[in-house]
Amino acid sequence: MKFQWHGIRNFSKLASERGVALIVVLWIFIFLFVVAFGFSASVREEAAAAGRYGDETQGYYLAIAGFEQGLYDFLSQSSGRELQQSQKSNDLFDGSWREQNLGGGVYRVRLIDEGGKININRVDEAILRRIFTNLGIEEPRRSILVDSIMDWRDPDDLHRVNGAENDYYLSLNPPYTAKNGFFDTVEDLLWVRGMTSDLFYGYAEGNQAAGSDASTIGLQKIFTVNSPIDRVNLRTASAEVIHALMGIPLEKSRGFVEERKKLSEKTLADLLPLLGISAGDSAMQMFIFANPSVVAVEAEGRPTDSRVSHRIKGIVRMGGGQQGFELLRWIDRDGGYRNNES
DSSP states (O other), X not given: OHHHHHHHHHHHHHHHHHHHHHHHHHHHHHHHHHHHHHHHHHHHHHHHHHHHHHHHHHHHHHHHHHHHHHHHXXXXXXXXXXXXXXXXXXXXXXXXXXXXXXXXXXXXXXXXXXXXXXXXXXXXXXXXXXXXXXXXXXXXXXXXXXXXXXXXXXXXXXXXXTOOOHHHHTTSSSOOOOOOSOOSSGGGGGXXXXXXXXXXXXXXXXXGGXXXXXXXXXXXXXXXXXXXXXXXXXXXXXXXXXXXXXXXXXXXXXXXXXXXXXXXXXXXXXXXXXXXXXXXXXGGGGEEOOOOSEEEEEEEEEETTOSOOEEEEEEEEETOSTTSEEEEEEEXXXXXXXXXXX
């Protein structure tokens, strides 16, 4: 009986030890599973990152190809060289994207005449107030914007009634100072008192707070710092610019742009009646009719089976440098902003 009891105790002890060993083994398997799962997830993430990097690099060089194509088209038209038939049917400077396949990818490019926008460094106070009025910006923000923009541009520290100078900007967090000079980029408007991202970029479509079509127009589409003239090129001005400058309803302005595309040989006399103004109208002092001389060439590239793209933009001035053009500004989505303008 004693021997039997001793055997039962030994068996129970052995079973307990086996149970502990089993638990330890299970914990080891769980640990190994977690490590293996984490390692496989890390490998997948690194592979995906490498794939995105490869697509991004390919997209960059496709964008470069698109930029070179756009630059060639600009120089060809400006010099009077023959363009391809597909390019003759459309105005190169209408701001529409033109897509082209290249190798294992696709690029698209568009040309925008900077002279078709309003130069924020040259526009006077009266026209600036008219623009904000036509865009539906109400008081007191309208007066704050006008005075603050004029204060930002002027060389002194005396602020207008609704404007702002260093005393205002230094009270912000983080503090900064007014430029007291011309805007370097149109994005500098975001530093000015009264400016908001909604006003600058435009309201998102479907935003009920926008209230009207005019409210959806972002100021970045209206203004530029690269126009070589103090007037607007009516040959290439967008519907948004015409609406902002003239107060003509946006739909009528868009109709004008569409009719302008149909004219094979555009002249100022052809375009004026479409806007309902005559050659002797005082409004004509705000416009000029000329070939573009400073153009934004914007290009985007991506591999065919990828959603990863790369966009670049260059501001090109005709007639400068040994190559017949000068690159004033280069904007790379990833590489940042580089200014070559003196």
